[in-house]
Structures are given as structure tokens and as C-alpha cells.
Amino acid sequence: xxxxxxxxxxxxxxxxxxxxxxxxxxxxxxxxxxxxxxxxxxxxxxxxxxxxxxxxxxxxxxxxxxxxxxxxxx
Numbered sequence: 001x002x003x004x005x006x007x008x009x010x011x012x013x014x015x016x017x018x019x020x021x022x023x024x025x026x027x028x029x030x031x032x033x034x035x036x037x038x039x040x041x042x043x044x045x046x047x048x049x050x051x052x053x054x055x056x057x058x059x060x061x062x063x064x065x066x067x068x069x070x071x072x073x074x
Contacts, residue, residue, distance in 0.1 A: 010058075010059070013041065013068070017040050017051050017053065017062070017064070018042040018045070018047060018051070019039065019061065020044075020045055021040040021041060021042040021045075021047075021051060022040065022041045022042070022044070023038055023039070023040055024038075024040065024041045025038065025039050026038045028048045032056070033062070034055070034056055034057055034058045035054070035055065035056045036054070036055050036059065037053070037054050037065075038052070038053050038054075038055075038062070039051065039052050040052075048067075050066045051066060052065045052066045053065060053066075061066065
């Protein structure tokens, strides 16, 4: 993720989620700078729990949305 075009980049990989999980997609917000959503898949390791997370600070911190938005945990 970058705030300055192509000048510099930093790792914005969601922390606190399964390390072996695969980030399926990251979608930046069209309405708020620094905000993005990510979907993480971990079914390859038998974990069918949905991981959908959000950042509002360019990836410095992430919060899990699936736990509080009514998406069931399997």
C-alpha cells in the first residue's frame, strides 16, 4: 500500500489473522483515503471461518468485521 503513488510502499498485510491464510482480495474504499477491506481464506488448512477485515489507517492496523457483523463463524 502506498500513500505517495509509486515513490514508496509498505507492507499492509493484515496482522493477527492466520499466518498461513491466503489474502484473496484487498479492496480500497472509494470514499475514504486509507480505508480498505480484505478477505482472507484459510480453508486449505481446514479452517472454514470467514475472515473479512478492514483498515482505516493505510494497513497499520486491521479489525475483523466478520465477528461483529452477523456473519456466522463455522
